[in-house]
Amino acid sequence: MNEARAGALELVLKLRDAGFEAYWVGGCVRDMLLQREPKDYDIATNALPDQVLALFPGGHAVGRAFGVILVPDSGKRFVEIATFREDHGTVDGRHPQRVSFSDARADAMRRDFTVNAMLMDPVTETILDYVGGRDDIARHLIRTVGDPQKRFEEDYLRLLRAIRFAATLQFAIEPATADAIKQYAPCITSVSADRIRIELTRLLLEAPRAGDGVDLLDQSGLLDAILPEVSAMKGVEQPPQFHPEGDVWTHTRIMLNTMQSDDLRLAWAVWLHDIGKPPTAAQIEGRIRFDRHAGVGADMADAILRRLRFANRDREIIVSCIRGHMRFADVPQMRPARLRRWMAQPEFPIELELHRLDCLASHKKDDIQKIIETIQHELANQVSLPERWIRGTDILELGLPPGPEIGYWLQEAYDAQLNGIADSRDNLLQWLRQQIAGRHPDLP
Numbered sequence: 001m002n003e004a005r006a007g008a009l010e011l012v013l014k015l016r017d018a019g020f021e022a023y024w025v026g027g028c029v030r031d032m033l034l035q036r037e038p039k040d041y042d043i044a045t046n047a048l049p050d051q052v053l054a055l056f057p058g059g060h061a062v063g064r065a066f067g068v069i070l071v072p073d074s075g076k077r078f079v080e081i082a083t084f085r086e087d088h089g090t091v092d093g094r095h096p097q098r099v100s101f102s103d104a105r106a107d108a109m110r111r112d113f114t115v116n117a118m119l120m121d122p123v124t125e126t127i128l129d130y131v132g133g134r135d136d137i138a139r140h141l142i143r144t145v146g147d148p149q150k151r152f153e154e155d156y157l158r159l160l161r162a163i164r165f166a167a168t169l170q171f172a173i174e175p176a177t178a179d180a181i182k183q184y185a186p187c188i189t190s191v192s193a194d195r196i197r198i199e200l201t202r203l204l205l206e207a208p209r210a211g212d213g214v215d216l217l218d219q220s221g222l223l224d225a226i227l228p229e230v231s232a233m234k235g236v237e238q239p240p241q242f243h244p245e246g247d248v249w250t251h252t253r254i255m256l257n258t259m260q261s262d263d264l265r266l267a268w269a270v271w272l273h274d275i276g277k278p279p280t281a282a283q284i285e286g287r288i289r290f291d292r293h294a295g296v297g298a299d300m301a302d303a304i305l306r307r308l309r310f311a312n313r314d315r316e317i318i319v320s321c322i323r324g325h326m327r328f329a330d331v332p333q334m335r336p337a338r339l340r341r342w343m344a345q346p347e348f349p350i351e352l353e354l355h356r357l358d359c360l361a362s363h364k365k366d367d368i369q370k371i372i373e374t375i376q377h378e379l380a381n382q383v384s385l386p387e388r389w390i391r392g393t394d395i396l397e398l399g400l401p402p403g404p405e406i407g408y409w410l411q412e413a414y415d416a417q418l419n420g421i422a423d424s425r426d427n428l429l430q431w432l433r434q435q436i437a438g439r440h441p442d443l444p
């Protein structure tokens, strides 16, 4: 049994020893039924927040109003212990007006999707399923607990969570739930930028096929509401000789499906790298062109990432990857020093991976990548020499007059250093003084 599981079991047992009901709940139960490793274990109990705190003095209330206490297990891993509750009313399309403490059944009913609403007795491994969650897991379906319209009206973030769970678990969305998502999609804009950014990023990074995930976003109408600039890529045709795969949207989706990454900067750079194409598309002498799309797209991405309140450093890196993504075409003609300086920049690996995915999702040529790999290989095998211990001035100070002989002794000293004749600068100086004295008995 792994440590997280053992720690969460120990907390349940302690609550039960004190006479309370306690279960594992939510995502961990879902993941166990799917034979996946749960990310963390949450606990639901009928103990009131003060009773939880009395039992676990190391705990602290994170959402006291909601009855959520973070408690460290014996391995100092924090586990969320939440009192069974029901939520009443909404004020802002996100938070309940009031909560009341309740029982296990009501606690299941307030949760978002049936697959997330089961409780489990960790001792007997019995599942408490008040909402048909087990059937939906078996059928691979995301379905709201209860009436979808009502449940989305209570909290519009659930619109995006539905898509994220469908994409990461590779489940379908039950039709009534899907219809309600379409109906309420425009309301997503009332959810905070931070929550939207977090959900979109999790979808990009956790979905086995993130391209299918963004398709779901599109079909649900959420993409139009959140990122119309990305939506605009649909149907923007590209020259078939460079892009046999199809339009800009298809190209981007293929890249996202191929991407395997836990780096949000790469994921967002991939998603947004061609958003400059729709506004720059033009027919010039019968050919489709997207002149300056990288620069235009970089500026658009900058605005999007500011809107979604990305950390400045992440935003800058994503934007610079997009701005530079056509530079790879210049690699064969680039001066070596310029190429090496570029390759030495910390974000270069992200740019190169963006380029690799870009090629794979279109003409499938990898000649530029090969050039870069060859240089990287050479650089990796280049032994870097240590700094010189002895400089020209040191030799002048030993009394030798300025002149060509200084160069000779410099070289001798460096060879001696590289050959390990002395183990420190002082010893090397002493060795050098003796050598010079041997040649110039006249020196002081």
Ligand code: ATP
Pocket: 025, 026, 027, 028, 039, 042, 110, 111, 112, 113, 116, 117, 155, 157, 158
């Ligand atoms: P993950 O593996 O992504 O963490 P999770 O199911 O644990 O998935 P959390 O966001 O950690 O998801 O939430 C824990 C549980 O709380 C969910 O399983 C769900 O039962 C409930 N929950 C979370 N957010 C909401 C919400 N907005 N509305 C209703 N229930 C929610």
Ligand code: MG
Pocket: 027, 039, 040
């Ligand atoms: Mg969780």
